[in-house]
Amino acid sequence: MARPARKGPPDLARRIKSAPPAPARPASRGLPSREQLIAFIAEQGGKVGKREIARAFHISGADRVELKRALHELQEAGVVDRRGKKLGRAGHLPSVVLADVTGRDDDGELIAQPAEWDEDEHGAAPRILVIVPSRGRQPGLTPGVGDRILVRAEPTEDPEPGDPSHQGRVIKILSKQSARVLGVFRALPDGSGRLVPVTKREAGKELTIPADATDGARDGDLIAADIVKQGRYGLPSARVREKLGSITSEKAVSLIAIHAHAIPHVFSRDALAEAEAATAATLKGREDWRTLPLVTIDPVDAKDHDDAVHAEPDLAPDNLGGHVVTVAIADVASYVRPGSALDREALDRGNSVYFPDRVVPMLPERISNDLCSLKEAENRPALAVRMVFSKDGRKLRHSFHRVMMKSAAKLAYAQAQAAIDGAPDDATGPLLEPVLKPLWDAYAALKTARDARGPLDLDLPERKLVLKPDGSVDRVIVPTRLDAHRLIEEFMIQANVAAAETLEAKRTPLVYRVHDAPSIEKLEALRELLATLDLEIAKSGNLRPAHFNRILERVAGSDNASLVNEVVLRTQAQAEYASENYGHFGLNLRRYAHFTSPIRRYADLIVHRALIRALDLGADGLPDGATPQSLGEIGARISAAERRAMAAERETVDRLIAHFLADQVGASFSGRIAGVTRSGLFVKLDDTGADGFVPIGSLGKDYFVHDEGARSLTGSATGESFRLGDQVRVKLVEAAPVAGALRFEMLSDGRQEKPVGRGKRGLRRASAAAGASKSRGRSPTSRAAGPKKPGKGKGRRS
Template sequence: MKQKSRGSKAATRVPADRGLPSKKQILDFLNSAQGKAGKREIARAFGVSGGARIALKRLLAEMADEGTLAGDKKHLKEKGRLPAVAALEVTGRDDDGDLIAKPVEWDEAEGKRPTVRLSMDGNDIGIGDRVLARLTRLPRGDGATYEGALVKKLLKEKRRLLGIYRAASRGGGGTIEPINRKELKSYTVLADDTNKAADGDLVRFALARRGRFASSNAQIVESLGNPDDQRQISLIAVHAHGIPEDFPESVLAECETLPSPTMDGRVDLRTVPLITIDPVDARDHDDAVHAEADSDARNSGGFIVTVAIADVAHYIRPGSKLDKEAQIRGNSVYFPDRVVPMLPEKISNDLCSLRENEDRPCLAVRLVFDRNGEKRSHTFVRAMMRSAAKLSYQEAQAAIDGNPSDKCQPLMDSVLKPLWAAYEAVAKARDKRGPLDLDLPERRILLDENGRVARVTTPERLTAHRLIEEFMIQANVAAAETLEQKRLPVVYRVHDAPSAEKLKGLRDFLETLDMKVPHAGALKPEAFNKVLAAAKDLPVPDLINEVILRSQSQAEYTPTNIGHFGLNLMRYAHFTSPIRRYADLLIHRALIKALNLGPDGLSDEEVPRLASIAKAISDLERRAMAAERETNDRLIAAHLADRVGATFEARIAGVTRSGLFVRLKDTGADGYIPISGLGDEYYEHVEAAHALVGTRSGTGYRLGDAVEVRLLEAIPSAGALRFEMLTPPTRGNFGPMKKGVRGSRGPKRKTFGKSGRRR
């Protein structure tokens, strides 16, 4: 009995006495193979045996010479053709918004790498993901070469090999400077492997070894643009993390066919003087506020606060091209040199921007507070509004402080003073609630006209900032409460309490400063706030803030509610920024469905996918945070590149067994000092004290210490800074030193890093 080929579903068997299979039959067999297919599998499939095997071998060799076959005798395939099932990497989208992928493995000798149009309906797949797909070849002229149906999602490659190409001055070829800060070495690129890349281009590359004992050279796979020419250093992070840049033509075209809002089913709020308060350089305005004293005698001294949010759900309908694109992006990504938005500019900066004196559809919540700021009730409506004024935080604050601008002057009594009075009441309830009160000012990088760092500022935290933040929090809570009451699914914004392991590390550290935090069973944000308040009297309050921040869990999106520890809230959902967060758009749709506010609410198809969508947008938020952080590092490294040898005031921001991370006082730039840069002594890593302590002298360096450092190296493409320590170590209560955690005199390799946060 003939054995069925392991590499095919089925094949037409041709007995040996009827001759060999035709070339077309061989190609058809190879193209239908599910596994490996070589000479042996072909012989088995077509019943070729005995002396006919020699004739088959000659036939296969002839097909290879003709250029119709590729591979070796164990792995044959039609030249230039993909197998029936292949591993693919999603590389972009076509003009219709469909995902486009390319094979993970491909021999360039077979020609141009084929493209695959993926059918991804109902699957959370994005650019940079790897998938296993079943392929169908498409007719020529269709754009893509194949159509792929998802079999399963594969693990992503650990990291994309990206670098800056530096062309040699003569002889062709050049070198690549990798952007990975853990791999600060250059790779040689031979003249035949440049793939037409230009000097300074950001490139994706692969490593290839030319001989058994030869070092790896780099082969450029594709050029991704020049960050310097475009004055967009964020280009590196965009490609490193696979962040979608341009919108497909079909998505932009859909923007031109969106339905205009009408008053049908809407409450008219156009006479209510809602105002927007945003950063001075804000391009879109998706939230507006208004407050007034409650005229209800039963709520004497109370307030009615209205929070109106742009009605993005009116334009972005479930299942539309705009919706699919927004879900792929997950959120807007903010860089100092540009924004990569979740929605096209037509929507984010026009249709859904609450422009001054222009009618805009909105979803609004009317919040009723008593004199102590406790919420008594709330009501959601779908409405039409008209912003009475567009103010910046600084402008609104100056008006309340007694210096109103010409725009603010007529708003003082009717708008601004009631807002501040309502906030004073709500702030009482907030203080009673006791959310985590970390004081970690965020620095802002300002660029000049050439896209270079002009200066780094720490914006003042104003009451106006706190006012808007607290009213948005109250609106978010109201959204979660309403959906729970209506028994509709909620994508919560949750923040878990610190883990037992992190809490133990924090407790061990605080004990070295004679400070304590309660055990997990009695833990509330108030306990941390007491520690933070006590830290203000210590020499290093920033240190305590930093360590408590590091002890916290990361916030995320999920349909399962565990509360928000940091805000000390039982239920919380993101409702107030649907222009820039997909999670908020889902909440808008859920509210529309729950309250019967229109036909464009949460669809039945979305409900069973909420858990996977929540996981995906949580991951996309992490991606955005990493990209934003890395871009800031690269901008600062470029800013300091011509100051190698200069000295800086800094503070120790991280302690590892191989060295110290430091943060510069003026710019907030992070850099690394390997143990070899600390002097001749051996240092023990005392983990509980977040310190490196000399084994001979007992002196050391700990997290939060103010130090002076000298810049030794700056690598802008990697965002890497290396320093040496100038400040001698000091004595302190470092706690017991443990054996087996000694740091070496110098690390085996340079490592650079930085932590980030987002509420």
């Protein structure tokens, strides 16, 4: 989703000019000047690191230390950005960009901005002048305002002030979206109606629809409308363009998100025809593994099973106490061929989308729930990896195989865990000794290695909505996190690593799952907050997840545990798909690729095809024309699709919870402050996890000052302070179910005991609290603002 532009981003020349001068270095060392370094990094388009720079400028020995220091200074000054081990010009765009057309310039040329851009880390999003190839200047292929496009971007040479910093040649138009408003139609007695918007941002901003513009819409219909008149006074007028369904239906809430985010949810005729025509795979070209007792372990309500596991002791004399772990994954590549209708549909969707009340699958059910699902006691094609681990969990070797398998059992997480814990049932009893215990023994070894590796270990419980038959919320639960979940998750991670290692060794292009280290700006904000809690994190050096884990361990079980886990999460970059590898920071892995869920993630299908090609396992592998550049384009598309799915899933949960709480207006709830802004506080309720907003104007008559570093609002007269992570009690005063918005009133005062750090902010807050009076007041200004998968345990988006 494109971020709004903000003023004040310095261009490159201003960054260089404003950067602090570097200390003079001896010319005899032959180090490049700052200008030479910046120019070289910019020319390479973000594809060089310290090693490549040292090679280009013939830097060796002790000079490498000076080079590292010089690059660190440029990064601190904001002149260059780091992406994993690679450096690029600050604000630099990759060569292939997913962008949204946002408007036109004074000459009528289209202007776009990157669809994914972190303003907090890189400043305002760069503007891109859209260049349409001559072949594209025909109806239906020329982009317009509101369209999402894929462009090949390059910096503009010597742009004039105010001109776009980049130009982008259109590769493909991904979606054409004319301006529209999505909402619920409310009929009025005179035949006209009102449109109630479905987004939090537009909550309360109704539109009027004349009687002759309703297109037969009925009360409660979800509609798309065009704004036809917007004067200075009165409500804007709109015309119904499309009726999308009834808000009273069981799956209406997810329907809103599907249309609001333009998620493809109806398969094309060609894709469905291909799926129905598909026939079961045969043994030809496959190893016969049907006697190996692989089992699937999934949520109890899972409809597709894309992975199966097996483990046994390694009997090799040189690996006593070791384990052989096998992970078999549904062979989707044998049914979904490159360039087919099914393939085009899967790429367009990018991934399956999991709502509480439905799933929008990436592939038709004939493929996902039937031919590719690893059903119990049925022959199924799979791509399997056999991994050998030492007794301390180190992977010694691995190999990939294209096989035919037959699942020995379909197990649920709780069912498998119960068997291990001493309560087997009829299904797990016979499997306990030969299948389940070897799995848990292997996991114990892998856990030892995982603990030594030290991935980021956040403690953030995931809530699950339990729905009634009518699609409304029955209750909200926090499922217990079992070793069965952790076992499958760790086995999948190891399989993903093996896939990336194999493809790198074979020099075959692939789509990596990458996760960058936190930006300097976010780390500084985190340090500032931790200082108020008498906690600190390393200021420099090679920051690793272990540094965060030590902080998390210190606060475990304390009142600040929830706060610290939340802010550490917010400090992290967002994982994405890319053809360039810069590692996975959160998992603390040098190379990582998604391989284990091709039924529901297109990235995994790409990796399967790459393995088939690299290991000569069939004719349905990655096409010869696949290059890092073309896979980079795919990575950009599916990363955007993933973000789209996450937003749609989150908004659907918000709407369902708002419906659930709508009849409890006036009730009080306990919760924690989950966000602090100049406009007010976001509060997350303890029982349901629902998010609501407390406007600053409702806090009292005092003037509340926003301290961004301490994440707090503090009354200037009373010293009352509301801070991120505080436990509070609020009253629900308004619920907007259609928009998923809740508004609260604060019942707690800001004088409860809070941990006060020894830093300057902590002392200021303590001083203010000591002089606080009992009077409460109202802020002189009141600004309106709105509040901010279920899947498989192994399906967390790492």
